Amino acid sequence: MRILYLTDSFRPARSACANRCVVLVDALRTAGHDVQVLASSDSLLNATDDYVAPKYVTFFETFPLTEKTLINRLKNNFGGQKASVEASRSMGDFDVVVCTTPPLLLTTSAMKIAREKRAKLVLDVRDIWPDVAYEMRSFSPHSPYGLFFSHIAKKGFKSASLVVSVSPGKVDKLRNRVPSGEVLLVPNGIDETFMSGNPSLDAAMRYGIGAGTQTCVYVGNIGLAQGLGTLLDIAKKRPQVNFLLFGDGADRKKLETRAKEEGLTNVRFCGSVGAQEVRSVLTHATLSYIPLVSSQLKDSIPTKLYESLACGCPVLLAAVGDSATLLDESGLGMHAAPEDAEGLLKCFDEILSQGYTNEERQNASHWVLANHSRQRFAQDFVQAVSRLGAQ
Helix, strand or coil: CEEEEEECCCCCCCCHHHHHHHHHHHHHHHCCCEEEEEEEHHHHCCCCCCCCCCCCEEEECCCCCCCCCHHHHHHHHHHHHHHHHHHHCCCCCCCEEEEEECCCHHHHHHHHHHHHHCCEEEEEECCCCCHHHHHCCCCCCCCHHHHHHHHHHHHHHHHCCEEEECCHHHHHHHHCCCCCCCEEECCCCECHHHHCCCCCHHHHHCCCCCCCCCEEEEECCCCCCCCCHHHHHHHHHCCCCEEEEECCCCCHHHHHHHHHHCCCCCEEEEECCCHHHHHHHHHHCCEEEEECCCCCCCCCCCHHHHHHHHCCCCEEEECCCHHHHHHHHHCCEEEECCCCHHHHHHHHHHHHHHCCCHHHHHHHHHHHHHHCEHHHHHHHHHHHHHHHHHC
């Protein structure tokens, strides 16, 4: 088949969206399908000067989301909505249009492209909008935003021949909303390429990890959905432990200012690092902190949870629901609700005092790789999309 894969983020970006899309696109191409990727120009924001896009990747221009304010998001999303449709018109015919969401407005582009190409529509729902906005209390169901986004979501689900999502909770929720009932679980899992090569102790020690120190690390986006204020609360109460935050995002400056004002000399913001350095850090750290901002996000499983466990790094998880279940199954960490500050601190202390053995770390790593491979999950996606071509 000839497949158009529409996405907000693709390589050279290293976002969670891009990481998922790359694996799914590679799996479709390996199966023999002609896959053309149509991605937002935001994918190029941090590209190196020597980056050359593969022939199967086209970028549509939109307002750059360098600063994630509400106005900039609207400019970016509405601009991308129009530009993606226009770009698709010169790309020929397609049998299937795959669209990954959020952003939800990209779904309207996918519906229009699928109609124009007379193609079947597949929606890859990484987060269910507008539900996630309600859960984060960004706006209410009866607000103008809620009504607008709910309308788009209903139209998208009605138009789709297949909907896939990333966690059991999301799949259960979507089955009640997708008229066709065709909802498939395709978890993120651990990207096997993340585990290629050998982790470096020297790379970890550059950040003071090892050498008898206890180190708690956070790796990921430093934004509104992470709730990292709780980590600074723990750091204030446990000054003997080093806290390293890797990544960037909308809340970084605010958190840096707070750490400075409160004299948290044991907290360090390390910026963004590459995948191999992330692996080195997680392999040698004492524990990894993985938070969600609210207990309402029961059906979310952060990708960083798979990565920490695959590296054999014990996890302090601020979450309930699907991600807590996964952590319990791994046997390498503890969890409490994001709102339970005392419970999180107690879990933090217990992880440090327990001191997981190398065998326990290795067992968790082997378990994740054996049961939660992103590449193996991608084969279910390929089979489901391939069946659409036979219908």
